[in-house]
């Protein structure tokens with residue numbers, strides 16, 4: 001099977017899980033990348049190359065719910081060194097403003113190279129002559145150059161879903177030059193924000209010494225690589241439709257009832273990740289309750305924390321810290337049947353998430369650094385009555401588009417407390433003015449528009465029609 005369009009990401013959209021009865025099955029993979037790309041690939045009829053989770057080997061290409069999936073297996077040691085190690089204990093913290101300290105280990109780097117080669121080889125096998133391969137995210141930054149070597153006929157795009165750090169931080173990476181050269185194998189390198197694209201172009205000039213001109217990098221062999229911003233989005237219409245359905249609204253009512261019909265529900269939904277600012281946000285909310293500004297009799301904070309990267313030490317430490325904080329806040333501030341925080345360490349299907357978004361009066365998204373944050377956009381899509389309030393970190397990519405949110409600096413606890421109160425007390429008129437503007441923004445810039453823009457630009461630059469793209 002050879003395909004005109006190949007999407008390659010570290011993860012397949014489904015994750016191999018072992019059920020309680022010992023049999024294996026599939027579950028939707030966590031995170032924003034999968035939520036965004038799944039509807040795109042459905043429309044395009046391409047194939048998706050990725051790791052199915054776990055360490056099972058010998059899985060054959062298969063179809064799941066109409067998607068053509070090509071699994072790439074990892075051994076237990078490779079999961080440890082490539083996925084938990086280099087991807088998530090080196091690159092992830094380094095690219096997120098060193099919110100946690102990145103670890104640099106040479107064996108992890110070796111594994112990163114060999115797994116990137118495996119992904120590149122798999123893509124080379126399944127891409128049709130002259131086809132397009134769209135490489136995704138920080139786990140696969142060497143794939144573009146490796147693939148170009150194997151298949152110079154292909155059009156290669158790369159998209160980074162997470163932030164690209166300023167050069168002061170990126171320079172720490174012992175393998176900085178190899179990563180930049182890996183990315184330069186692409187014809188088009190896409191980022192969430194113009195600042196990220198500029199960081200990349202500047203680094204290429206400084207570290208690799210290529211001539212650059214705004215969004216273009218000129219390579220000595222005559223090839224031009226383009227770098228630009230393509231802020232990712234969601235399936236807006238799909239979310240809104242779900243939010244309007246009878247069953248979701250019924251479920252939203254049930255959720256409110258189960259919580260004792262509070263006047264106001266605050267909601268946080270995140271992978272349990274130290275970049276997300278969950279601890280600080282719950283602390284800020286706890287202080288407001290302690291100070292009597294918010295009363296547990298009529299308010300509750302629902303925090304959904306989706307389990308993530310549980311074998312990585314920083315994630316385990318974070319889980320314990322949040323468990324302790326929630327226990328303390330509920331012990332000190334809660335009453336019978338009235339917790340201050342309703343804490344759910346679990347993942348939920350889209351329908352249940354839509355019901356929570358419908359039930360929530362104030363959505364709280366306060367990462368220290370985030371490429372985009374699609375939860376903020378999903379909330380907006382679900383508020384079709386133009387109500388509800390969004391508190392959003394300035395350090396999420398989404399803040400560049402959702403200017404009418406209550407924007408906060410998550411490092412500023414008092415600032416966050418004031419924003420919670422303002423959002424909580426804002427008049428219906430004020431909330432609807434802000435929500436209407438944000439809904440317009442997301443509805444006009446949905447994920448289909450994002451993919452179409454990237455793929456059209458990729459086709460243009462691949463065909464040598466390389467005008468100066470936006471963003472750098």
Ligand code: G6P
Nearest residue numbers: 011030031032033137161162309
């Ligand atoms: C973020 C990353 C994705 C990643 C997802 C879930 O959205 O950008 O590349 O797949 O988190 O993380 P995980 O480590 O479970 O794949």
